[in-house]
Amino acid sequence: MRFSEATGRKLVSTTSAETIGKIDGFVVDPQRSAVVAIECKKTDSGDILLWSDIVGFGADAVTVKDAGAITEAPSGIDALLGKDHHLLGKRILSSTGDELGKVDDVEFDPESGVVKALNFAEGQIAGARLIGVGSYAVVVTPG
Amino acid sequence: MSRLLRTSELHKRPVVTMGGEDVAQIKDVVFAAGGGAVGGFTLAGRGLFSGPSDRGLLWGAVAALGSDAVMIDDESVLGSSESVLDASAGSRGSGGDVMGSQALTDSGVDLGKVVDVIIEVQGPRGSPCDVIGYEIEASEALGTKGTRVLIPLPDTLAASGDHLMLPAAAKDFVSQDLAGFGAAVEAFREHLSQGR
Numbered sequence: 001m002r003f004s005e006a007t008g009r010k011l012v013s014t015t016s017a018e019t020i021g022k023i024d025g026f027v028v029d030p031q032r033s034a035v036v037a038i039e040c041k042k043t044d045s046g047d048i049l050l051w052s053d054i055v056g057f058g059a060d061a062v063t064v065k066d067a068g069a070i071t072e073a074p075s076g077i078d079a080l081l082g083k084d085h086h087l088l089g090k091r092i093l094s095s096t097g098d099e100l101g102k103v104d105d106v107e108f109d110p111e112s113g114v115v116k117a118l119n120f121a122e123g124q125i126a127g128a129r130l131i132g133v134g135s136y137a138v139v140v141t142p143g
Numbered sequence: 144m145s146r147l148l149r150t151s152e153l154h155k156r157p158v159v160t161m162g163g164e165d166v167a168q169i170k171d172v173v174f175a176a177g178g179g180a181v182g183g184f185t186l187a188g189r190g191l192f193s194g195p196s197d198r199g200l201l202w203g204a205v206a207a208l209g210s211d212a213v214m215i216d217d218e219s220v221l222g223s224s225e226s227v228l229d230a231s232a233g234s235r236g237s238g239g240d241v242m243g244s245q246a247l248t249d250s251g252v253d254l255g256k257v258v259d260v261i262i263e264v265q266g267p268r269g270s271p272c273d274v275i276g277y278e279i280e281a282s283e284a285l286g287t288k289g290t291r292v293l294i295p296l297p298d299t300l301a302a303s304g305d306h307l308m309l310p311a312a313a314k315d316f317v318s319q320d321l322a323g324f325g326a327a328v329e330a331f332r333e334h335l336s337q338g339r
Contacts, residue, residue, distance in 0.1 A: 030162075084164075090163075093159060093163070093209075093211065093212055093214070094209065095161060095206065095207060095214055096207045096209045096214070097159070097207045097208055097209020097210065097211060097212040097213060097214045098209040098210050098211055098212075099209075099210075099211035099212070131161050131162075132160070132161045132162035132163040133162075133163050134159075134160065134162045134163025134164035134165075135163070135164055135165070136157065136159055136163055136164055136165035137159055137163045137165070137212070138163055139159070139160075139161050139162070139163045139214075
């Protein structure tokens with residue numbers, strides 16, 4: 001699945017069957033090359049949905065147990081939040097200091113959250129090559 | 144893999160951590176070993192919130208020097224600009240002053256004025272970054288007066304503020320562009336070592 005197609009997908013509680021939010025963005029941990037949480041609109045309980053609290057990542061909705069699954073960012077995740085750590089649209093630098101292009105989209109496994117690939121104009125970069133994501137660039141190992 | 148580049152291209156190149164943050168940009172290249180190698184860089188801040196401005200980066204702390212960025216592990220490897228300048232002075236001064244000096248052969252012919260320094264970056268990490276040549280504005284002696292040409296350096300050289308002393312044979316190994324220059328430098332050094 002791609003970030004572009006999953007963004008905006010609604011979050012539904014399996015307990016109350018109510019829509020409790022929608023996906024605004026993805027929190028990626030470059031060390032693990034994986035999506036570790038989802039950013040959503042602020043509710044009473046917070047604005048972060050941890051990947052481990054997702055019941056099902058479906059084609060039409062993402063299900064969670066209840067509205068309480070949306071929480072404040074725990075420590076460890078909070079350092080990965082915000083625009084500085086988003087991947088989409090960011091320049092890609094290899095660790096040798098050469099620019100490869102810009103991130104057009106990100107492919108991930110909806111089961112595990114593992115980032116499978118970064119898509120850019122010239123093709124794809126394996127998610128396992130991710131080293132860091134900062135305000136200036138996404139850094140990857142040389143191909 | 145090695146690549147050649149002009150030090151003038153490095154001006155303002157961003158210094159980026161492996162975490163993807165641009166923490167500084169290159170202000171000046173500081174030479175070490177009597178001008179024969181790059182010792183490090185003095186840095187300038189980037190943007191509005193640019194942080195302390197008198198920082199420096201020793202060559203040994205550079206993870207990679209690429210065509211778009213200078214990569215470092217993290218911000219903690221940055222030191223003060225003085226530490227870089229001091230380290231350079233400890234190895235017989237800065238060769239950065241060669242800019243504008245006259246390239247003279249040991250037979251006393253003026254080849255032209257130095258306008259840029261050519262360095263060679265080669266892996267693996269931690270290898271020295273050698274100065275391998277200069278770009279000079281050619282004099283009449285080269286037959287291409289006024290054009291910019293690349294001239295190879297021997298392993299060691301003598302440079303004062305005014306002059307840069309080159310073996311007379313250097314003028315036979317001049318290149319017009321960086322593409323063929325690596326081979327010219329090798330051929331030139333080969334030639335010198337055979338002459339001894």
